[in-house]
Amino acid sequence: MNSLLLFLPCAAGLEVYLAYEIYQILGASVQELRTMRGGVQIKAAWRDALLLNLHSRLAQRVLIQLQDQPYQSEQDIYNAAQSVAWELWFDIKSSFKVDITAQHSPLKSLNFATLRVKDAVADRFRDRTGERPNVETFRPDVRIHAHLTAERVILYLDTSGEPLFKRGWRFEKGDAPLKETLAAAMLAASGWSMPVLQEGTSTPLSGSKSGVELGQALYDPCCGSGTIVIEAAQIACQIASGINRRFGFEKLRPFESRLWNELKDTAKAKQVPARAEIFGSDISHRMVDFAEQNAIKAGVSEVTKFRAGDALQRMPPLDGGGLLMLNPPYGERIETAGVAGARQNATTEDGGEFYAQLATHLKTNYTNWTAWILTPDMKLSSKMRLKENRRIPMWNGPxxxxLFRYEIKKGRMADAT
Ligand SMILES: C[S@@+](CC[C@H](N)C(=O)[O-])C[C@H]1O[C@@H](n2cnc3c(N)ncnc32)[C@H](O)[C@@H]1O
Incomplete structure (x- = not known):
């Protein structure tokens, strides 16, 4: 249990931020870290796997790699799965589920390959105990992931259970919530929650400090259910991302509640009062209610301030500048009637007029703020009639x-940093 090969998948493009985060969580104990496409691999102990589940904001899951073999047929996959000592990891009474992903696999049916992995696991238990564990697709005790490349089958045991973006505080979703992992990625890439990293590496730019260390204010004027604000507030208070939820590892054989309680107690002892002011607002009162309820459940209601209001009208929540961070509505009719009521002319199908008005409002009232806007709309800057000084690729699911960065100076936006 002291030398496990872990793989932490993350959205493409976030690998270097995840690698930095892993160093922050595990410190000197990190061994053989490899940044790969779509995730980070490390050698680590069982205890580290628990710590990563508890603290990582960017990883989708923490997987233990148990097999990596060449294959050509479904039978090879069956053999690979049957050779893993699953009985060391879970009990015959645990139900399990197999998920499969593939890249360039020559196999015709992934369903059939999944079935072969299930059979191999169940047959291995039957050969040893005379019984087969139950397969359960809805709420399995144990999740096995199989990944097929063109030539190799890789088998993982999932220690997370539900994906890690589910922090356990979401009481109400709202209509189009960001995944918590993506909100965390925006905060990381902007330099708010971690120092700015040298391009393509997990090494901080010299002299760079995170915005939260500097106490930089943060404001999401289209906050919806509050994901960015709540994620930021938990970071500012050093609240562990997984403190409110259960994990798959609790059903695995090596699990000991004494160690787990110790890790959670240590995490709780590190919580601090917020080191930054964090605000959210939304045109919809309903959304603001959701955000407030979510903040209570996330333990950050004291450090977050939510208001109803139109992003095209709201003034900065405090003097002196800070960071605006938002994912504005997209691909839907932008309704602006809300609180402001009278103003109708920003209602356009493609958001063009909305963004132009947003830019004017920011230039007039948000001098010395930096705006970070996440959107699939590659024409954002021309709609804002502004020049961004950074654009960072990110994936919102598929x-x-x-993530566009605009530095707001009086009456204009800076062209470049
Ligand atoms: C894509 S959602 C943001 C989701 C949010 N990040 C979350 O995680 O729940 C866009 C939000 O913008 C809000 N919105 C639309 N027009 C607005 C306006 N003029 N002013 C403020 N908020 C607005 C919508 O009510 C919606 O909640």
Whole structure:
């Protein structure tokens, strides 16, 4: 249990931020870290796997790699799965589920390959105990992931259970909530929650400090259910991302509640009062209610301030500048009637007029703020009639997006940093 090969998948493009985060969580104990496409691999102990589940804001899951073999047929996949000592990891009474992903696999049916993995696991238990564990697709005790490349089958045991973006505080979703992992990625890439990293590496730019260390204010004027604000507030208070939820590892054999309680107690002892002011507003009163309820459940209601209001009208929540961060409505009719009521002329199908008005409002009233806007709309800057000084690729599930950065100076936006 002291030398496990872990793989932490994350959205494409976030690998270097995840690698930095892993160093922050595990410190000197990190061994053989490899940044790969779509995730980070490390050698680590069982305890580290628990810590990563508890603290990582960017990883989708923490997987233990148990097999990596060449294959050509479904039978090879069966053999690979049967050779893993699953009985060391879970009990015959645990139900399990197999998920499969593939890239360039020559196999015709992934369903059949999944079935072969299930059979191999169940047959291995039957050969040893005379019984087969139950397969359960809805709420399995144990999840096994199989990944097929063109030539190799890789088998993982999932220690997370529900994906890690589910922090356990979401009481109400709202209509189009960001995944918590993506909100965390926006905060990381902007330099708010971690120092700015040298391009393509997980090494901080020299002299760069995170915005939260500097106490930089943060405001999401289209906050919806409050994901960015709540994620930021938990970071500012050093609240562990997984403190409110259960994990798959609790059903695995090596699990000991004494160690787990110790790790959670240590995490709780590190919580601090917020080191930054964090605000959210939304044109919809309903959304603001959701955000407030979510903040209570996330333990950050004291440090977040939500208001109803139109992003095209709201003034900065405090003097002196800070960071605006938002994913504005997209691909839907932008309704602006809300609180402001009278103003109708920003209602356009493609958001063009909305963004032009937003830019004017920011230039007039948000001098010394930096705006970070996440959108799949690659024409954002021309709609804002502004020049961004950074654009960072990010994926919102299957949707390719950009995180645009605009530095707001009086009456204009800076062209470049
Ligand atoms: C894509 S959602 C943001 C989701 C949010 N990040 C979350 O995680 O729940 C866009 C939000 O913008 C809000 N909105 C639309 N027009 C607005 C306006 N003029 N001013 C403020 N908020 C607005 C919508 O009510 C919606 O909640």
């Amino acid at each position: 949707i390719e997006c950009r």
